[in-house]
Amino acid sequence: MSLLTATAFTVALLSQAAPAEGLGRFSIDKVIVGDLEATTKGEMFSGGDPKQGAAGYVAIEVVTGTLAVKKGSFALQHSATMDASGPKDAGDCRSGSGTGELKGIAGTFNIRIETGQHFYDFNYSLPE
Secondary structure, three states, X not given: OEEEEEEEEEEXXXXXXXXXXXXXXXXXXXXXXXXXXXXXXXXXXXXXXXXHOEEEEEEEEEEEEEEOOEEEEEXXXXXXXXXOOEEEEEEEEOOOOOOHHHOOOEEEEEXXXXXXXXXXXXXXXXXX
């Protein structure tokens, strides 16, 4: 396994029509720099009341670019919750989603937000 840690990225969320009252729907566009040079396209659904500190989201997105000089794409699936105990984030690189030189990629992708800046920790493996 290889670990990329504390790498920053930018994210643009654009509100979309929600399928039901009480849900939010957003398109996701990210630009990631560092050992992972990539852009992403995806969708996110949210529910709850983040202003009151109780909410969650689920998202899936396709990451396209270069990872450790290998080119291709892969899907990320992630979710997060927030409540009185604080935020909890979980993200996975979807098995079977890798293309090009990233075929066979697996791992976890966790997002942190510190003082308004997004960071990720990506623990991944690629076949030999």
